[in-house]
Amino acid sequence: MSQATSALPREDAGRAVREHRPARSVNALGRGSALALGTSLIWFSLLVLIPLAAVVVQATTGGWSGFWHTLTNPQTLSALKLTVGESLLVTALNVVMGTTIAWVLVRDRFPGAAILDVVIDLPFALPTIVAGLVLLLLYGPRSPLGIDVANARPAVFLALAFVTLPFVVRTTQPVLEELDRDVEEAASSLGASSATTFRRVILPSLVPAIAAGAALSFARAISEYGSLVLLSGNRPFKTEVASVRIIGYIEGDNLAAASVIASVLLVVALVVIVVLDLIQRRVSRRG
Amino acid sequence: MVRTSPLLRLVLRTVVVGYLVLLVAWPVSLVATHTFDDGFSALSKAFADPEVIHALKLTAVVALSSVAINLVFGVTISLLLVRYEFPGKRLLSALVDVPLSVSPVVVGLALLLVYNPRSGWLGPALADAGVQVIFSTPGMVLATTFVALPLVIREVVPVLEEIGDDQEWAARSLGASSFQTLRRITLPGVKWALVYGVVLALARSLGEYGAVKVVSGNVVGSTQTATLLVDQRYQNFDQPTAYAISFLLAVASVVCIVIVSVLRPKQEA
Numbered sequence: 001m002s003q004a005t006s007a008l009p010r011e012d013a014g015r016a017v018r019e020h021r022p023a024r025s026v027n028a029l030g031r032g033s034a035l036a037l038g039t040s041l042i043w044f045s046l047l048v049l050i051p052l053a054a055v056v057v058q059a060t061t062g063g064w065s066g067f068w069h070t071l072t073n074p075q076t077l078s079a080l081k082l083t084v085g086e087s088l089l090v091t092a093l094n095v096v097m098g099t100t101i102a103w104v105l106v107r108d109r110f111p112g113a114a115i116l117d118v119v120i121d122l123p124f125a126l127p128t129i130v131a132g133l134v135l136l137l138l139y140g141p142r143s144p145l146g147i148d149v150a151n152a153r154p155a156v157f158l159a160l161a162f163v164t165l166p167f168v169v170r171t172t173q174p175v176l177e178e179l180d181r182d183v184e185e186a187a188s189s190l191g192a193s194s195a196t197t198f199r200r201v202i203l204p205s206l207v208p209a210i211a212a213g214a215a216l217s218f219a220r221a222i223s224e225y226g227s228l229v230l231l232s233g234n235r236p237f238k239t240e241v242a243s244v245r246i247i248g249y250i251e252g253d254n255l256a257a258a259s260v261i262a263s264v265l266l267v268v269a270l271v272v273i274v275v276l277d278l279i280q281r282r283v284s285r286r287g
Numbered sequence: 288m289v290r291t292s293p294l295l296r297l298v299l300r301t302v303v304v305g306y307l308v309l310l311v312a313w314p315v316s317l318v319a320t321h322t323f324d325d326g327f328s329a330l331s332k333a334f335a336d337p338e339v340i341h342a343l344k345l346t347a348v349v350a351l352s353s354v355a356i357n358l359v360f361g362v363t364i365s366l367l368l369v370r371y372e373f374p375g376k377r378l379l380s381a382l383v384d385v386p387l388s389v390s391p392v393v394v395g396l397a398l399l400l401v402y403n404p405r406s407g408w409l410g411p412a413l414a415d416a417g418v419q420v421i422f423s424t425p426g427m428v429l430a431t432t433f434v435a436l437p438l439v440i441r442e443v444v445p446v447l448e449e450i451g452d453d454q455e456w457a458a459r460s461l462g463a464s465s466f467q468t469l470r471r472i473t474l475p476g477v478k479w480a481l482v483y484g485v486v487l488a489l490a491r492s493l494g495e496y497g498a499v500k501v502v503s504g505n506v507v508g509s510t511q512t513a514t515l516l517v518d519q520r521y522q523n524f525d526q527p528t529a530y531a532i533s534f535l536l537a538v539a540s541v542v543c544i545v546i547v548s549v550l551r552p553k554q555e556a
Contacts, residue, residue, distance in 0.1 A: 036363050036367065040360055044382075046409075047433055097306055118548060119311050120307065126315070128494065129496045129515075133530075134317060165310065220388065223391070229496075243392040243393075250392075259396065265393055266393060269388040269389050273388060276384075277381055
């Protein structure tokens with residue numbers, strides 16, 4: 001905080017000294033940086049913007065009726081329902097478990113907690129196909145626990161829970177670490193029970209972080225593909241999710257239909273980004 | 288702070304450890320035990336298989352190329368976003384996060400629509416020029432670069448914002464060229480953020496599956512990466528090889544995480 005406030009006068013002073021120069025020579029685009037910006041934008045367009053635009057354009061080639069026809073195809077509809085439903089469930093699980101894990105990591109340091117830190121990041125770094133494979137080892141036909149969910153609906157939930165595990169933990173943990181413990185002391189010294197202190201003092205300051213984590217984990221869950229390939233069996237009407245449906249259309253050379261589902265997923269992704277941006281700005285405004 | 292009772296503390300700790308063991312630690316450890324079921328035979332058989340070697344090499348080439356591209360553009364875009372003012376800056380800043388929440392399958396489809404040589408927007412022109420993107424290495428590099436794009440930027444931008452531009456102003460006012468300032472002041476300042484960004488991007492690139500599957504055509508011995516090979520071998524009942532490659536990929540990702548978590552506290556201190 002103090003850094004931000006002290007930076008302002010210094011910057012003003014710098015500008016006053018250099019008044020005879022064109023204002024802010026470092027920050028205005030010079031020839032070199034304009035070239036860098038141009039190159040980056042061309043690259044970014046070729047890699048991201050033009051391809052994503054192509055998906056939307058391709059999705060609309062069949063007109064509104066074509067779009068609607070693809071979406072209301074029973075198999076597609078069932079895949080979309082399954083994807084959204086399971087993603088919501090997994091996100092709810094992550095809100096509870098993610099917050100609990102973050103709490104334990106921050107407030108209850110015990111021997112071995114450092115290992116938990118690595119375990120939580122594993123789903124970020126582990127290739128998704130490997131994630132599916134390892135889950136199949138514990139929860140598949142050869143399960144040492146005797147639990148076999150392979151090719152059944154719980155497999156989708158399991159895979160999504162695995163890949164989305166880190167999001168809520170990693171957004172909530174830093175906020176919990178920075179929390180001012182004096183306020184909690186004050187609350188409990190004024191007679192609040194620990195449950196009340198948690199609900200009235202701690203939880204409100206965690207809500208934006210939890211919401212951000214939940215948005216990220218929903219976005220991830222809705223777009224998951226790799227971890228489901230081996231685990232869920234991709235059975236139509238049973239365990240087939242939206243991404244698998246897109247692959248099915250691509251392999252059947254029906255790129256228009258694939259694009260319709262893809263653009264639905266794309267819209268969800270954009271909504272999540274906007275929501276995150278709003279949460280972030282609300283938090284930074286509150287300081 | 289809230290005085291949680293020792294009992295509640297113990298319950299929470301048990302729940303968390305149990306959840307993480309059942310969901311992540313145990314399953315991941317099983318891939319190691321299955322790989323070494325018959326000693327080193329699964330690994331040595333995998334390494335004697337030319338298709339496996341080809342897939343591992345291809346994975347390395349694709350991952351390293353995409354990390355290099357993301358490093359260059361990541362640093363450039365981060366600098367532009369933090370240090371410069373231009374119209375559309377907020378839009379660009381929001382758009383660079385898009386790849387994080389787009390399905391890999393959608394990424395593959397998007398690239399396919401633009402770069403496929405028959406009907407793509409740019410594919411036929413590129414094919415006439417002799418450049419094949421889809422079903423070959425450039426397409427796989429593109430797909431991998433797309434999914435890992437935000438990782439370097441997200442690490443570098445906050446650090447650039449935090450260190451501020453005082454030192455850069457000082458260097459410039461003492462007569463340093465903008466290139467000298469970049470090399471001697473700015474880049475050393477974000478060194479650790481760059482290391483994390485690169486390690487995270489590398490982990491993501493080594494493991495990309497969905498996007499690469501769509502653009503590669505998955506041709507055995509030609510455009511098949513390690514992750515695609517795991518899938519194919521598992522489905523074709525060559526489980527030992529699938530476990531062996533998965534084990535190698537898992538080790539690579541654990542190493543990446545450990546590197547990041549060991550380095551990270553140093554920067555905060």
